[in-house]
Amino acid sequence: MSMDRVSGPELVLVFSGKRKSGKDYITDLIQDRLGSEVCCILRLSGPLKQQYAQEHQLDLDQLLGPGPYKELHRAAMIRWGENRRNQDPGFFCRLATSGAQTPVWVVSDARRLSDLQWFRSAFPRQTRTVRIQCSEETRAQRGWSFIPGVDDAESECGLDSSVEFDWIITNEADAPSLDEQLQPILKAAHEAASSARLDQ
């Protein structure tokens, strides 16, 4: 049965976490477990990087990937994106979600309160928030080092406090396995997918 939908998502999982906490790794894992008929990954930074790469003749694939290339451009991309957001805080949220048709949406990279507010206002029944956390030592092993103007700015710290997350995942070698920690999230996603099937 086709899962194409015009009625909007049944569940919107909005992930956030610091650089190298594992947002892409974990959201990829979730999509792998649920399948692409049920779940799509939406990156708010996707349309931002696309537009930025075009305007500045940069390699979009490398900006989208996990390597060091994007870090060379991060501070300037943040400034560029903030210009757009200051005019219209929902700009990238709208672009990233347009055309998404699966019953479960996984938003991999919320960074600001305005991102959460946009999803909560557009999808109040469906939105759940997930924080990915890990130690600075682990992030450093994955290639992170502190950059002033990036790691102490809103892009990295906008959701550090005043948000009650629905779920918190610890992405560390000595934490419970990711499959174990992700169980309640995957359960909610399976329920959402079932209810989408019943609605058809």
Ligand SMILES: Nc1ncnc2c1ncn2[C@@H]1O[C@H](COP(=O)(O)OP(=O)(O)OP(=O)(O)O)[C@@H](O)[C@H]1O
């Ligand atoms: N549990 C894990 N096991 C093995 N490798 C991991 C794990 N979590 C993250 N990594 C690796 O660490 C690196 C950083 O992870 P990832 O790109 O998912 O982080 P991120 O939060 O999306 O970072 P950024 O904000 O810089 O995009 C990647 O190379 C990823 O494959």
Ligand SMILES: C[C@@](O)(CCOP(=O)(O)O)CC(=O)O
């Ligand atoms: C420019 C920016 O979108 C880069 C995000 O890159 P990534 O999700 O860390 O791969 C961060 C931001 O919007 O503040």
